Amino acid sequence: IRKAKAILGLPEEKKFTVEEAMERSRGGEKDIEEVFVTATKYLATTIRNSFMLYDPDEIFIRCKWLELNKKLFFKLIDDLYDENTLIDRGNIKISLVNEDRFVLKSAAAIVWNYELESLDSDTFSS
DSSP states (O other): OHHHHHHHTOOTTSOOOHHHHHHHHHTTOHHHHHHHHHHHHHHHHHHHHHHHHHOOSEEEEOOHHHHHOHHHHHHHHHHHHHTOTTSOTTTOEEEEOOHHHHHHHHHHHHHHHHHHHHHHHHHHHO
């Protein structure tokens, strides 16, 4: 948002939302669109690094600008796999979730993790 405000010449203290920036991007302001393309590349790099560290089966992404522009979401997926030959495209599920689903899935993951930890401690204490 700071980068978009700077491009548009808006003062730092002026409220400017992701929705407003996306609207400008869709309205043909190429400089603002490029801000989102660059941010999407950075996000792809971050997720790719997470793949390498944690080897997940599934990734949930909660991102306002990707929700508002599905073309950027598909670009993120392509960027993820194009620059990494170690990740098999078919083995990892990547989901774009809204806030409600994100909270629900996060809560389920916490419970699942707790159950697995309990199982491990019961198994090893016997």
